[in-house]
Amino acid sequence: MTTATTGALPPSPPSVPLKQDAAVIGLVGLAHATSHFSHLLLAPLFPLFIRDFGLTYSDVGLLMTVFFVISGTGQALSGFLVDRVGARPVLFAAVFCFLLASLVASQANGYAGLMGVAVLAGLGNAPFHPADFTILNQRVSSARLGHAFSVHGLTGSLGWALAPVFLVGIASLGQWRTAYYAAAVLYAGVLALMFWQRHHLKTEVVAKPSHAAAVSDLAFLRLPVVWWCFAFFLLSTVTLAVVQSFAPSILKxxxxxxxxxxxxxxxxxxxxxxxGMLVGGFVAAYGQRSHLSSDRVVAWAMLAGAALMLVCATGWLGGSGTMAALAATGFAVGVGGPSRDMMIKRATPKGATGRVYGTVYSGLDVGFAVSPLVFGLLMDRGWYAATLAGGALVLGLSVIAAVGVGRRTA
Structure with missing residues (x-):
């Protein structure tokens, strides 16, 4: 069994005021919402781009592939930068990239302009997980970390939900370029707020002890537990991508x-x-108090989600029942979210928070990039139920990865 040392820094004192923790959690959550908002900076307006620029679905699909390839590669690399210079300046630069992407989108006159948006947004999205979790692990008291991870996941989901309403809603009132001007104003406001409250986002760079000075920054990659974590994120994200990409077509x-x-x-x-993530924060906090291992909470949550999705694939529930069961699948997976982040924290060697979270969360981008390609083949053949069953199977495999993380973590 391979063992990883615990956490990024010693736990914060239990006497940290709630107001202070809440400020950190709120700022990081707001930043995370902008990251997920930017996942959908282009996609909701694809029909308008196809109409105005004469593009194909393959053309606009490539924009998302470029976004996630740059984001995934950059996420793994940005973790090293976070560990070297701190999370705050990297986070500011990321939000600024989103602001630039929105301004470029507002001036786009063809496919090249949209590709520039995809590149800038992918660069901006890359550092969020290593930066966010470095701040949370260093600045939030250990007793409230479960709730911090809960809010972090919740705000990400809300960012996904807001983007289509915001962009399509404003575009429907005028030109789609106006929606991107509004998005730029939104990002500028978030950046201004973060700068104003920047003292809550400061992190310390952890110096290596002298006996480890010669050890490469890549040494953490030799820990099997890191790759078990990566596998978990890849597998669980594949299922989310199935729902986001194909659920409407399957139901229809x-x-x-x-x-x-x-x-x-x-x-x-x-x-x-x-x-589910909101509830999962209380579950994670209870797990800390009762010594319930986070990997077991994650495993049970993913298993429940896989079972619900498999029932959807059988067709027993009909249209309305299947829609309700898919929503319940989201709740089950969400409950495991905060415990998942606690699981990664326990598997992270001291001083390597940015690198580990960057590498592990790049599995999310890989999952989003791979899933449409693999399951799109099933959809093209009309194997709609098999697509849902395949998503359930992959989510079930993520249970094995979660258990593997637990077995390899001290």
């Missing part, structure tokens, strides 16, 4: 559900996931 094809109702199912999944 199998049950004749309207496009509007089917699309709302994805929104319901994300909102239930956010609610």
């Amino acid at each position: 094809a199998l049950y004749g559900v309207s496009v509007e109702a089917a699309t709302l199912t994805v929104s319901a999944y994300m909102l239930c996931s956010a609610l």
